[in-house]
Amino acid sequence: MEEKEMVKKKEKSFTSLVSALGNMYNRMNPSSDQEKGNDEELAQCVRQAYEEWQAAENFFHSVSDPDLVDHAIYKLEATKARYVYLLKQAKSNGIRMNMH
Secondary structure, eight states: OHHHHHHHHHHHHHHHHHHHHHHHHTOOSOOHHHHHHHHHHHHHHHHHHHHHHHHHHHHHHHOOOHHHHHHHHHHHHHHHHHHHHHHHHHHHTTOOOOOO
């Protein structure tokens, strides 16, 4: 049961990433109001990705079952890569983030 929940969470994270990326690439000649909304949406995605990365790190440190170690490592690396990517996108759009 726990493994199914983890898969659902992973799918939800992936869906969020795809949605955020789609929104970023579909922007064409946005008005300043749209740009502010898109910037806030991207900032929210960065915050969410950071929280997911921290949760994955906590999960990794709490895993004791050898069968889950690989999954924990994969989850940690995937969430970190997503956070770094979105953070770079935010910085390239001039959005400053203070996550600490």
